[in-house]
Amino acid sequence: MLSINNLSYYIGGRPLYENASLHIKPKDKMGLVGLNGTGKSTLLKIINGDIQPSSGEIQKAKDCTIGFLNQDLLSYQSEDSILDVALEAFKETLSLQVEIEKVLQQMETDHSEAVIQKLADLQERFEANEGYTIKAKAEEVLEGIGFQTADLSRPLRTFSGGWRMRVMLAKLLLEKPSLLMLDEPTNHLDLPSIQWVENYLKTYDGAVVVVSHDQTFLNNCTETTVEVSQHTLTSYPGNYDYYKKEKTAREEIQQNAYENQQQMIKQTERFIERFRAKASKSNQVQSRIKALERMDRVSEVVRDDVSVNFKFKFSQKSGRDVVILDGVSKSFGDLRILQNTHARIERGDKIALIGANGKGKSTLLRIINGSEPIEGKREEGYNVIKSFFAQHQLEALDVNNEILQELAQEGTSKTETELRGVLGCFLFTNDDVFKKIKVLSGGEKSRVALAKTLISEANFLLLDEPTNHLDMQSVNILIQALQQYEGTFVTVSHDRHFIKGVANKIWYIEDHQIKEYPGSYDEYVYWRSQQVPKRTSASADKKELKTTPPVKNSGAGNSQAKKILKEKEKEMAALEEEITRLEQEKKRVEDQLADPKIYENEKELTRFNQLYAALKDQESRLNGQWEQLGEQIESLQA
CATH class of the missing domain: 3.40.50.300 (P-loop containing nucleotide triphosphate hydrolases)
Structure with missing residues (x-):
């Protein structure tokens, strides 16, 4: 879809890129990573045509459209409502809507066949463009990235820069370009909005290139990682975690090759120095000198991971x-x-x-x-x-x-x-x-x-x-x-x-x-994922138990009863599986609390006691749901 070939770009004589190449395929989900100042944002601007490279070329397919979210959009302002700004993504459909309104006004005085046919053609194109759903789509995206329904009619200028950036992101997502480029999209998003964008990008139909410092975001929505380092682009076929692991392995191989080569160079230089003056060894000396000149030197690994040993000093400890x-x-x-x-x-x-x-x-x-x-x-x-x-x-x-x-x-x-x-x-x-x-x-x-x-x-x-x-x-x-x-x-x-x-x-x-x-973020996410669906399920079950009348075992009613019974039995099986898992987790915590060593660490003891209490509460709720489901199943079987 898009190819970068032998790209070079210099700033004041300093190379940012030298003969760098990259190929972006139609459905690539790509993370662009590297230290600050290596040229990640510059590369996106070059692809977008905002900056011209010093040399090299960028080739793209004729039907390739590019959408670019960058920090320059923070300054964009408009008197239009944020819903209207987002709807600008559907320019063609909106222009059809204007044409339809004009024809409808014309029909008040002109009922000719030509006018009626024109209206039918416009309406057909409008419907083909899903014109009747564009407002709902825009509202869904805007609310997905954090706006309240009441906000949608407010003028864009009344929002802060971060919120205006969200509107521009919504507009880009609605435009659905074949290549979507996002420069630090999570900077102005809260956690629920970040997760919403992640899910959106996972199923995005085009290619995506993301520059982000958010490692979890990159892990969740990219499948290829491209590192910008030492003026070139290096691709890794995996998300950010894969890249880190693979990069470590590659660096280890490179460092070993560097050290081996350095050892060989030193031995060769010692040989040259030792026998340079001996005529009988002159051919061998010259041969080794030429070999050193022709040698492709392996670079020493320059590590960008920093380990710190930060010593904190307190003049006094706080109370408990x-x-x-x-x-x-x-x-x-x-x-x-x-x-x-x-x-x-x-x-x-x-x-x-x-x-x-x-x-x-x-x-x-x-x-x-x-x-x-x-x-x-x-x-x-x-x-x-x-x-x-x-x-x-x-x-x-x-x-x-x-x-x-x-x-x-x-x-x-x-x-x-x-x-x-x-x-x-x-x-x-x-x-x-x-x-x-x-x-x-x-x-x-x-x-x-x-x-x-x-x-x-x-x-x-x-x-x-x-x-x-x-x-x-x-x-x-x-x-x-x-x-x-x-x-x-x-x-x-x-x-x-x-x-x-x-x-x-x-x-x-x-x-x-x-x-x-009382636990880590990963533990919280798992606990939360179990809580929200179960609470929703419990509420739905209570409502159904109150509002659904008994189904008589006859005809279509019998068929409906069997269908509901089957669904409830399936829910029961899933619930029993969840209760079993919870009991295993509770047993694991009980084993921790039975270990005498834990009583030597007051913080860990408190944490596990609180976790155990939370698990007991959850177990009680699940058992209550199980009993409720049992009553519903009995009623349906009667």
């Missing part, structure tokens, strides 16, 4: 209770965020606060910080020293300071050598530490602000979207730093890879209450 919220309520006018809710944060908790935008996550973080007025009681524990990171902290950086100066002003007892070590962990090395804050990119400023937060010697961190503007390498560094952090933290994030790496508890806001799952 860090923050307690008791009967807390919070509203903004008619918008209710929290209603008489309770929560407790204990020393050593690593909490990820997740959920859709608009649920009040950042508000809750400010409440925990004590900077948001509330109804109810907030109690802070003994010796709690807080440090709060949010995107507005980037604006608080002194733009005239050098990076090293900015960290030194944090007021810690760290020496310059120690501060340089911290900055090295955040990819600021050598003379980078003397750069002025004002010349840094958004991602670099974010790394400086994070470094300031982490060296503050606080024993309680509050982190609001800390992975925003960070590339994969920086996210992994932050994960490693927080894994070594012995204090307590609460983080708001939509990055599932990050959450999986750092959280031991999951919080979410539901029905204006703070809900807690």
Whole structure:
């Protein structure tokens, strides 16, 4: 569908690409990865025709259409409603609708055969274009990426840049180009919206090329990974996890080949040096010199994975209770965020606060910080020293300071050598530490602000979207730093890879209450997937039991009864299988609690006790559903 052949592109004499090639097939789902500055976004702009390459060519099929979502669209504004902006994806269908309206007006005075035929032709084309469903499709996509029904009639200009970007994404998805290119599409999406886009892209009929720092997103919606590195493009036939594993294997082979070649080169050079002056060996010496000149040199592996050893210092540990919220309520006018809710944060908790935008996550973080007025009681524990990171902290950086100066002003007892070590962990090395804050990119400023937060010697961190503007390498560094952090933290994030790496508890806001799952994110996802369908099924069963009259065993009714009975028996079998699985999981937790070693670790003991209680509650609900199904089956068999 599209071929890139021998592409080269230079910026001020510096090569970004040299003789790079890539082929995109009609239904490829491709992730484009690489360090910041290697040229991922530039490649998309070259493919789109926004930038001309220095040399090489891009060939595409005649019927290939390209849709490109990039960060430049943040500035797009319009007085039209967001629904109308999204509907612009159907230009041809909308123009047919206008033509139909004109013909209908004409028919008020002209009833000729020609006019009637014109209307019939236009209506036929309109129907063939599925014109009667375009509004419903646009509404579905807009609501899928996070808009409320009431938002659809609001003008685009009234939304923030991030929400405008969502509208442009919706428009692109509705246009369905044969090649869809997305540059950091998850930057402005919350978790439910990210998951919706993932599912949409999995079944997308065209080719997709995605640049993203969200590793879980790439794993879930790409099947090929292309790495931008050392001015070229290298393809891996799998998702991001496959790429990481395969790249490690390739690098090991390359490094071994490099070391073997270097050893051979040294031996050859020693031979040349030793026998250069001997006439009897002159032919052999010349032969080896020519062999070295002709040799294709294997490059040493330049690793981009960074392992950090981040040493945190606390002037004092906090008490066991860090923050307690008791009967807390919070509203903004008619918008209710929290209603008489309770929560407790204990020393050593690593909490990820997740959920859709608009649920009040950042508000809750400010409440925990004590900077948001509330109804109810907030109690802070003994010796709690807080440090709060949010995107507005980037604006608080002194733009005239050098990076090293900015960290030194944090007021810690760290020496310059120690501060340089911290900055090295955040990819600021050598003379980078003397750069002025004002010349840094958004991602670099974010790394400086994070470094300031982490060296503050606080024993309680509050982190609001800390992975925003960070590339994969920086996210992994932050994960490693927080894994070594012995204090307590609460983080708001939509990055599932990050959450999986750092959280031991999951919080979410539901029905204006703070809900807690006492385990990892993967455990929470599995538990949640079991909860939601079962609750829906239970509600449906209750409704059916109340509203469905007994079916008499005769004629069509008998056939219907058998059909319902078969469905219920199938549900019963699935439910029994789920109960068996739950019993096995409960047994696993019981075995953990029976191990004397667990009583040496208070945090693990608490976690398993809470998990056991949650499993018991779930078992009780499932048994209740089983009894209910049993009664329905008995009624149908009577």
